[in-house]
Amino acid sequence: MPIIRNGEKAREIIDKVKKTGNSLPCFCTENIMTTEAIFMGAKKFKEAQNIKGQLPLIIAFTASYEQRQQLKNYSGLSDFKEGLLAVRDDIERIARDEGQFSDINVIVHLDHAQPSDDDWMFKENKDFISSIMYDCSCYSLNDNIKMVKDFVKKHKKDFVIEGCVGEIYNYVVSNEKLEVKDIITEVDDVESYFKETGVDLVVANLGTEHRRTESALKRYRRDVAQKIRDKIGRQIVLHGASSLSCTESKNLPQDGIVKVNIWTILEVNPARIMAGEIIKNIDKILLKESIEKLVNER
Template structure:
């Protein structure tokens, strides 16, 4: 099915998901391999469970200073080029007669900055399904005023997610307080956003699953605004902590760090196990002499297309990411 971008249809996707008790995963990408791994996992989930179709969200940041995925989508590091490539990849993969016709694809613009992305915010957003308008680095009253103005201007065009608190980066000195229900409800009422990002204890770009998700805070928010909470920073906590998110009022979960972080060790394992075929006996011997590899890697095998090509490396990443996305779908799409 084509990409779903019309606001009314997007709202219906979320309404249908809520009726099923589903939490829609919003998976960020900065390359084609990740993009297709997400679509492939969703398509497989639909087939395996005899479903006509399932929704999934592909997301990308634009000029977000912490991680501009649009810039990373192209080696020119031009965010406009990267954003166009992101859309083009999605459109080709979702074309009629393509490989993923059983997926209802939503395209999300994540962490769109009120200042750095001002040009984008003024542009035609009709090709996208949802947007996170991010003014969370401003004092709360300024955040509310900016977000309200954006909703008034673009709210009839696109489904809007706002952030009443900034979700901090792991490893930094800042640690935000858990968002209170009253604060979240007041923010939503005054801005008119469709969904709200709340700080529930998670952090962006965490290197380990060592934080605590505060479900009790989410449930308190749910009592006031309903199931309209968006959770960011999910990679910083274990799946066991977030397996019942819909019951807590969460309707959408943003994920990226875990996909990249957990795929990297598998790529390293593949390259070490196939060291000679990936780099040649000479390089293996050099690294062995330097103490980085052991005798076990010195197989004497010649370089092989099965190990040294970009395709070989990308396939390792693709398979790991696809498996992870499938696990998220199995967890949040309860049948």
């Protein structure tokens, strides 16, 4: 069946990818056009590479994650549940057994799932969502480990589970949040986190950053990724792919990265093309007086 509807089957697919020495992209979406484009791109890649059998594909979205609430944006109604119903309808339709994309196995991933706030979503959609990044990085590392460990015990059979190693905030002894911090994840922290929580995959801060449009502004710490790989194997998920150069992207599999989140390029490139087309045809859209007024305002 094109949609992988349980964690064990999704885990089998990801385990196979680990053994092949490749990295599996995880494409995030927040609208129907991006969802359809992801399927079309996967199909074209499969045909161009002459890949036989089923091609694995991960499609993801965030819910109440503060930095980007993709499900809320997916529907014009600005509602999480409406967004989930909409994206589920789209993926179910596109990936139907008798459809043109039936040779693609789809793993649906809930990214940056927030404890408590997003619980209803994965509990009510176990027959659709088969992978979760359970994000406790807003808590202290000790609390993060405890919460994720408990989540793994309860839901290991239902989902492939990712954990985010590290802390977004500094903490005092009393566990009170202080300022935001941005530091490279310690290799030893990753190793202990992976072993203690029992997660399938780990997200580490390797110097990259979400939603970067200028890759030179951030430095990918390949050396840290490789040290983590040497400790736990190819179990790393990379966020912030928009920070990478082409060469860095090609080297990810050998660095221990088994899964790569991709979203910015799916939104930025079409927006740039659209902006260019609007500028070229601006005289067909606005009156001359309106164009001159806008130019003068700049």
